[in-house]
Amino acid sequence: MKHIEVKDVSFRYDENSPAVENVSFSIEKGSYTTIIGHNGSGKSTIAKLLIGLLEKEKGEILIDGLPLNLENLMTIRSKMGIVFQNPDNQFIGATVRDDIAFGLENHCVPTEKMDAIIEEYAQKVNMQNFMEHEPTKLSGGQKQRVAIAGVLAMAPEILIFDESTSMLDPQGRDEINRVIRQLHAETEMTLISISHDMEEVTKSDYVIVMDQGHVMMAGKPEEVLLEQDKLVQLKLDAPFSVKLQNELQHLGIHVEKSTNLEGMVEELCQLL
Ligand SMILES: Nc1ncnc2c1ncn2[C@@H]1O[C@H](COP(=O)(O)OP(=O)(O)OP(=O)(O)O)[C@@H](O)[C@H]1O
Ligand SMILES: [Mg+2]
Numbered sequence: 001m002k003h004i005e006v007k008d009v010s011f012r013y014d015e016n017s018p019a020v021e022n023v024s025f026s027i028e029k030g031s032y033t034t035i036i037g038h039n040g041s042g043k044s045t046i047a048k049l050l051i052g053l054l055e056k057e058k059g060e061i062l063i064d065g066l067p068l069n070l071e072n073l074m075t076i077r078s079k080m081g082i083v084f085q086n087p088d089n090q091f092i093g094a095t096v097r098d099d100i101a102f103g104l105e106n107h108c109v110p111t112e113k114m115d116a117i118i119e120e121y122a123q124k125v126n127m128q129n130f131m132e133h134e135p136t137k138l139s140g141g142q143k144q145r146v147a148i149a150g151v152l153a154m155a156p157e158i159l160i161f162d163e164s165t166s167m168l169d170p171q172g173r174d175e176i177n178r179v180i181r182q183l184h185a186e187t188e189m190t191l192i193s194i195s196h197d198m199e200e201v202t203k204s205d206y207v208i209v210m211d212q213g214h215v216m217m218a219g220k221p222e223e224v225l226l227e228q229d230k231l232v233q234l235k236l237d238a239p240f241s242v243k244l245q246n247e248l249q250h251l252g253i254h255v256e257k258s259t260n261l262e263g264m265v266e267e268l269c270q271l272l
């Protein structure tokens with residue numbers, strides 16, 4: 001079932017050329033979609049259009065079959081959670097605890113249940129020792145962790161991450177990605193992740209490639225990421241698995257074209 005449908009949507013910030021133009025795509029309920037594209041290609045604009053923070057100039061956006069308009073805005077917002085690219089824009093609470101609580105209050109979670117939920121999610125992102133700290137005084141990565149905890153705690157039906165782990169160290173990113181993937185597997189949550197990390201893309205169900213405000217490619221990662229010439233044209237990196245494949249090819253070793261690194265290693269082991 002379609003959870004999100006974007007039909008022929010355009011938006012411009014000012015009289016200049018549109019930031020996104022005639023964009024169409026749809027996202028299945030419960031799927032994990034990554035959106036990639038170089039800086040300024042329109043990814044964050046799409047995210048802001050999806051949650052109704054920006055108003056489209058033309059086209060239609062349907063969330064769960066409901067048209068995104070003023071009348072439905074609050075109903076639609078209550079289903080969605082977003083973590084922005086810049087964590088500084090995210091904080092409302094005076095302490096980390098208040099900040100995570102804020103989203104829960106907005107989602108009408110009963111007070112007696114709140115404390116346990118706050119603790120659980122602070123622990124999931126490893127910020128349980130910072131509960132009484134002021135969010136604005138945390139490091140960039142710590143801010144991102146708190147913002148992620150706040151949004152995950154609300155258990156939204158649709159979760160949008162706009163480069164939300166960009167400031168985390170590699171280990172932290174792995175940890176948080178694992179938590180997110182686990183939640184995604186356990187719930188019906190539809191996950192959209194805007195990312196520059198091609199390894200993350202290989203783990204998603206569906207990938208949308210943006211360039212200059214347009215959708216250039218969309219499909220399963222194993223289809224899109226193997227279109228090397230197009231990726232090079234769009235100045236996008238290939239995942240490690242594809243690079244390795246090319247190197248092997250140069251050496252005259254043929255392996256099945258795939259973005260699945262584990263599968264490739266297995267195949268190589270059999271060749272040896
Ligand atoms: N607040 C704004 N006012 C005017 N123009 C903007 C604004 N925000 C973005 N733009 C322009 O809209 C276009 C798309 O920007 P957007 O932020 O959606 O890109 P992005 O794909 O998220 O890039 P990045 O990878 O750098 O985050 C760019 O040309 C950008 O300059
Ligand atoms: Mg952006």
